[in-house]
Amino acid sequence: MDLAAVVVYEILYTIAFLALISAGLAVVFGMMRVVNLAHGEFVLLGGYAAIVSHNTLGINIFVSMLVVAPLAVAVFGVVAERLIIRFLYGRLINTMLATWGLSLAMIGAFTLIFGPTTTSIKAPIGGFAVGDYSLSGYTIFIIASAVGVVLLIFGVLKYTRAGLIARGAMQSADMASAFGYDTSKVYMVTFAAGSALSGLAGGVLAPLVGIGPTAGLLYIAKAFITVISGGASVVSGLIASSGFFGIVSQAVTFATNSVIGEIGLLVAAVILLRLLPTGISGRFFRDRL
């Protein structure tokens, strides 16, 4: 019984983990169709921002993770969008090349500034017990953050004017500009929002996984798999595919080990995309957010 609770808890954590690292990409790639190969490094940048702001500047850890990290990466995102990405909208291969270069440059810069080792902060919440098992309390915070992020994206896109304009501009940029909206600005703000979400993920995950210059690889593959399998709808796609992969990989991990768990996730992704080439939301939640 206790074990069942623990398994469910770990599954929820994995779902939250996938949703967090994929949320930023869901906006940048899912909405804007920008293949951001530097996504992993955007996440890391958030982690570094949180660590520096807490360890060096002494800012409260929750402020560092929830405010400083996303803000720092949003600013970086704006710079990257203005200098590089805005010239490449609609040119898939060119964006891939440019963002890949950006990713390598960021890895180099991280190594230069922070050294080749991992840095981290201590998890601010201790453990608690369920029957015979003791669990990480911080995991609850991560699950809550993921829920918060998903609600935030949903709320903004569905109920605010800015969200409506953003969706409109993504669907038909010509139409939006004919209505007098500056689509270039809309793109910039959307990219910044996506970057901020990536930064938030990095900040929140820093205490659990530790941040090193090349750790971006841990995130980027999973994030792309989650977003592509999710399909065109940002929110429902994200929830559906994080949920699906979280359950598959953790169930397999508990039954066997973490290597087979990872393989399980990849096999599930291949089968899923074979059966539903447009992703989960391409089939089941069409025309929903």
Added chain:
Amino acid sequence: MTLNRRQFVQGASAAGALATVPSVAMGADSIKFGSILDTSGIFEAYGKPMEKAHILALEEINAAGGLLGRKVEMIPYDTQSNMALYTQYARRMTRRDKVDVVHGGILSASREAIRPSLRKAKTLYFYNTTYEGGVCDRNVFCVGTTPAQQSAILVPEAIKRWGKKIYVLAADYNYGQITTNWIKFYAKQAGGEVIQADYFPLNVSDFGSTIAKIQKAKPDMICAVLVGAAHLSFYRQWAAAGMKKKIPIATTTMSSGNEHKILTPSEGDGIIVCQSFSPQADFPSNKAFLAAWKKRFGHTNDIHEIAASSYDGVRLWAEGVKKAGTLDRMKVIEALESGIGYTGPTGKVTIDGKTHHVTHDMHLIEVKNQTLTIAKSYSQIPPSDTQRVCNLEKNPNDTKQYEIKI
């Protein structure tokens, strides 16, 4: 301008001759010491302090009058954490620089990349890193710690302290697997038992389900053979789950990358480790080493076990040359095989002639407030793993790396 084949060949050989002249002229009377290490890229945290160890050891040798009345000149190569550069630079060292000895190599892959070509070029090679054991080659001396040297002490001591049931978490490549086999072997000898061994690829950083599984298995301790930055997450997640006080951890891999300084005290305290070097060891030869390092490089924060063994490697080679009275490769090898020893940062180190590995002191170390505190020292632990398979006295032409079956 057209260039026919003959002109091209003439030009190229002239250029080649030009390129080789200066190095011959320059170092006519100094001994050439080739240092080949990853001092940039992802392994620089390992390689940089090792290069410093080479520099320090050679400066000390030169300050004391050099070897055979000649200065020793270091020719450093940075392999940039790129395995392909090892073969290329090894060739350059043997052909162009004509070095008298090569020290270096960090990962086992890098050692295996250059070992054959150095043997072929008849250039003596020292590999000074903690590794999985089993290299049996008369041209090579391995001055690092091998798995049996760690496990022979760590496992019985942990069983004595904490109980019989061990849960092993290991990196999924040869070092992790071989070390796990030794842990099983020594656990059985000490009346304990490995109840479960889980292997993780180097990029795994999520240990949530593993931590739950460990709690289900209820072991008396964890034995961790985790390697690299991603695996460090285990210690964090273990502490975050509040498990630190419930199940203790012994590890063979803490501190080669200064991991104990990366983890916070609440994550690292109480973990036990076994290795040949500790900056907190306060016998005179280590104190002298630390003082010299501090004087030369300003601080001693970056010294790790394999930097200390790199220093050992250089000093042992120098002892061999002194005893042989020549730089002739076979004479130096024979001198080293006679059981040469010296006392340095890791205590007394003696070369085991049959295996070309070293017998040295090992320390049981507790991590405490980001430092390595020695709990107990064990003197003169032999490389018993490689000794099972390798006998260069009997088979001097052996060149294999044995996979040691237990």
